[in-house]
Amino acid sequence: MSAPAATRQPPFVTTDGTPLHVTVTGPGAAATTLVLVHGWTQDHRTWDRVLPRLPRSLRVLRYDLRGHGASAPARPGTATIDQLADDLAELLADRVPEGRIVLAGHSMGGMTIMALADRHPRLVGSRVDGVAFVATSCGQLDRITLGLPGVAGSGAARVERRLANLLVSYRRDALPLRPAAARAGARLLVFGRRPDRAAVASVADQLLRAHPASVGGFQQAISLHDRRVALAALRTTSAVVLAGDRDRLCPPRHAEAIAAELPGARFVRYPGAGHMLPQERAADVASQLATLLRTAARTG
Template sequence: MSAERFVTSDGTALAVERGEVDDAAGTVVLVHGWTQDRRTWDRVLSLLPPEVRSVRYDLRGHGESGHSAFETTTIDRLADDLAEVIEAFAPSGRLVLAGHSMGGMTIMALADRHPELVRDRVHGVAFVSTACANLSRVTLGLPGALGTAAHRVERKLATALVRYRRERLPLPRTAARLGARWLVFGRKPRRSDVESVADQLLRVHPASMGAFRNEIALHDRTAALAVLRRTPSVVMAGMADRLCSTRHARAIADELEAGRLVLCPGAGHMLPQERAHEVAREISILCRVPSASLPVG
């Protein structure tokens, strides 16, 4: 599928892919995470039910989408973008939303900023490798002084990137590949998956990368999960995730009466690649939940 150019209400161009299905039973909207793009969902997409329409897109500042001004490089604005993408590409019918990492945070912000849309349309939600709060201090899974040092370096890097004016990161592909392999994957990842994640990283706009990292540090949408409390949902986490731990996953699941917690032994942060079949299976289950299971009111 080729991407369409969709211009948001603030003038930012997003690259959107829509898989058309005759008489679709509903739409799955796939939202990728920080420093990645819609290719995050490549392995999952082919495994989804054939009767369901799919929509995936590159977040602003990522992939083939345009970079936006600093003041609109926020998770709140990502939520508004998602609302506009839904209106343009899936204006009616049942919705299942799946968000990986910052994509999951975007769905939480959507519930916060557009609760009527979520209550009226959203039939199911998959939160994959994400968090509702407590990401201000990321230690990359390192203990003690090493974790503290990693946190300080990471915060300084984010601040520097916000001021960086070039379009691409000055990072050698080998370094991106090695960093991705250690940071976001668990045991024995496919080489092609590591290559894909590294390539996506190298396409993100550096200033967007820094600004969104600052946003992630401030992210706290625990209260917004009340909008989704009775919505059929799944929370998935890799047990070797250095960025969003199983503790973060449990915190989300604790807020969702109709939510299930699925932990994946040996997997890291990139569950859509490492556990594509499991992720697709959980999304497919949500697509097929009877309408009577939808929350009332």
């Protein structure tokens, strides 16, 4: 299944001078634009398997967060969820100045949408008709133990934090990982049962393209993320919350916490799936987004 052709887009430059890679598919005059926001260590290719399954009449905007993919590294002090929310607000003002908006965020992308609702409530209240939270969390990720019990889990969490601290001051432009090691790590940490090899390879390649110091900075920001209260701004917005029951990074209880704050949201839990739902359950994610778009069109 092939994706619709992307319209060539110039980079979007934020107010602090950071160029962001942007790609758009679908008609420019569409009434609604679906904006897909990827997660930590990934880039816009997170959605490659979802995009071909969406209606071709839909306008879809994808971009690489600062410090990821083909976007520029995060400047010192800007590897924060707040900054990502401000980047998204600026991007929407520039590239989606008119029409209705539906937002979908995977992992840190979902956190970015929560921060957008918190920091830019007027934008969200006036233009956003739907939100999809895919394998993400509204807080307490500092307690994640990578699915390991007891002492082993606590030790894994401490190692992760130390690595993040080291990466913040890392001066090279590429992570010191071989592709085989990146694939093995991705297979172990972010996928569920029987992952597709090509999907694992794509996730690993995206990781290897991310800027190391940015990766470290954003991991620290994720551990501080707490936007449960901010979800109140989205209670009247059409929403869907998706989770894999074998997700080690954002276990299902985090999705349940989001759904509890959004009484009208659909909550879908995928048996056997891990953190990378856009790869592992691409058809289902696309179907949920299409349903969300239809619901948003009726209620927006």
